[in-house]
Amino acid sequence: MxxxxxxxxxxxxxxxxxxxxxxxxxxxxxxxxxxxxxxxxxxxxxxxxxxxxxxxxxxxxxxxxxxxxxxxxxxxxxxxxxxxxENFLNIVDENFADDTADVNIEIDNENLSVDYLLKIIQELPDKYRMVFNLFAVDGYSHQEIAEMLKISVGTSKSNLSRARLILKEKIESGNGKTKSLS
CATH class of the missing domain: 1.10.1740.10 (RNA polymerase sigma factor, region 2, helix turn helix motif)
Known part of the structure; x- marks a missing residue:
């Protein structure tokens, strides 16, 4: 069929x-x-x-x-x-996004497990996880995210920046790295 x-x-x-x-x-x-x-x-x-x-x-x-x-x-x-x-999307200081917009996460794919990455993304606070997934994973613009979540563009940018900071800290802490087989 x-x-x-x-x-x-x-x-x-x-x-x-x-x-x-x-x-x-x-x-x-x-x-x-x-x-x-x-x-x-x-x-x-x-x-x-x-x-x-x-x-x-x-x-x-x-x-x-x-x-x-x-x-x-x-x-x-x-x-x-x-x-x-659940009204999880709180208004945040939009200036925060300007201060952290350049947060980059460098991931060595050979050293991190997919399960760990999924786990730390799921552990993000709701408002950060939603914006992170919509922007970084699904490719929506901040304008589209703002409309979908009924928040401002600045709040979307701020939540993305905070999500990236949290993820970067967790990745840099070394948790979830897979062991080398060599």
Missing amino acids: SLEQLIYNCKRNDIKAQETLYRLYASKLFSVCLKYSRNYEEAQDNLQEGFLIIFEKIDQYSFKGSFDGWLKRIIVNYTLQQYRK
Whole structure:
């Protein structure tokens, strides 16, 4: 069955088609959830709830643009909505971003495990993790992040800078390095 036919069947509330769509995309979308969640269990919850929204809104998909991108946008928006409900995005001093904008993190890929990097990103405070992932991982601009999170551009920049500082400190502390096999 083609993707187009699968989507059409999902639009008709075909449970088998929905199950097939879930199996096709769950692992990819779970990795998105994991980036934006505090832990594995929260990511699982966000994935399940996100799929409910996908099935509810699949009629709105008009076959224009990437279906993968449409799915990802729903998952990201759902996850961000959960954090907005918790009012985690505080206003911060926008001048802080100017002072720390040049924070660079140099990572020696051979010495850090992916699990450690994911772990320290998940340990970031919510507001920093969201902005870091949206900007550094998913490539959104500060303007787009500000609109998505209903914060100012300066707050987005500041939260990114603070996230980078925290990550840099954790990486430099040497935690999570893998041992050399030589």
